[in-house]
Amino acid sequence: MIPAREIGCGCGRLALSVTPGFVVDMTRYPAEFELGTHQHEHANLCIVLEGAFTEWSGCRERLCRAGTLIAKPRAEAHRDRFHGRGARCVNVAVEHDRLAQIQDAFSALMELRIDADPSLLVSGHRLSAELSRPDELSPLVVEGLVLELIAGTLRNSLPRRRPTEDWVAQARDYLHERFRESVSLAAVARAVERHPVTVAQQFRARYGMSVGEYVRRLRVDHVARRLVASRETLASLAAEAGFTDQSHMQRTFKACLGQTPAAFRRSGSK
DSSP states (O other): BOOEOSSTOEEEEEEEEEEEEEEEEEEEEEETTTEEEOSSSSSEEEEEEEEEEEETTEEEEEEEETHHHHOOTTOOEEEEEEEEEEEEEEEEEOOOOHHSSSSHHHHHHHOOOSSSSSHHHHHHHHHHEEESSSSHHHHHHOOOOOHHHHHHHHHHOOOOOSSOOHHHHHHHHHHHHTTTOOOOOHHHHHHSSSSSHHHHHHHHHSSSSSSHHHHHHHHHHHHHHHHHHHHOHHHHHHHTTTSSSSSHHHHHHHHSSSSSSSHHHHHHHH
């Protein structure tokens, strides 16, 4: 990790991670600041965490608000003007060798137009939290989060198909349907007709986390989406998502995303 520094013209690079194949930074752009026509050495992903800006690329004009994803090939000329209070973005440069490995996925991202997507805000804030609290494992974590972002965005753009024979995926679907409830490993195992130990082992092998961690993440993601899309109270959202109480939700939310629910709501509404 490289310490925060100014990158010129009032733009503040808040954090930077150099990870195998990816260079990820979190940058704040001031209000009414304009980046003249420029291009990037590498293919680039940008997630807008808060604020808004307009981007011009060729004849195209696009207003980019919180929750917007922009995917650009290398050397595409564009310019940006930042509005209101400016903007905070996570930028991912995909280096040439790594791009060759994920070229098809990246090309598919460039075909999508994704605006004001709460799930992208969640992914962006996860990256932001990792960049803000780096340790020796952060490059590995950041790499995983970037790949998860790409895969998750593409998967969400496809029609959902319910698997009929993949019991691990069926266990996951069970959690998506019941995460607001008090879910036990034994109940999941009964639902897919497997032993709890088998479920625990295979679920972690497939999804990289335990059943309990997955449920916690589903609850946090649900609250994050509702914070942006509604004006419900925090207490109401805590109960709706299955948390014990508002305090429990706030502690869990901050541990996962690096900021309080109230701060997340403010960033998504700017």
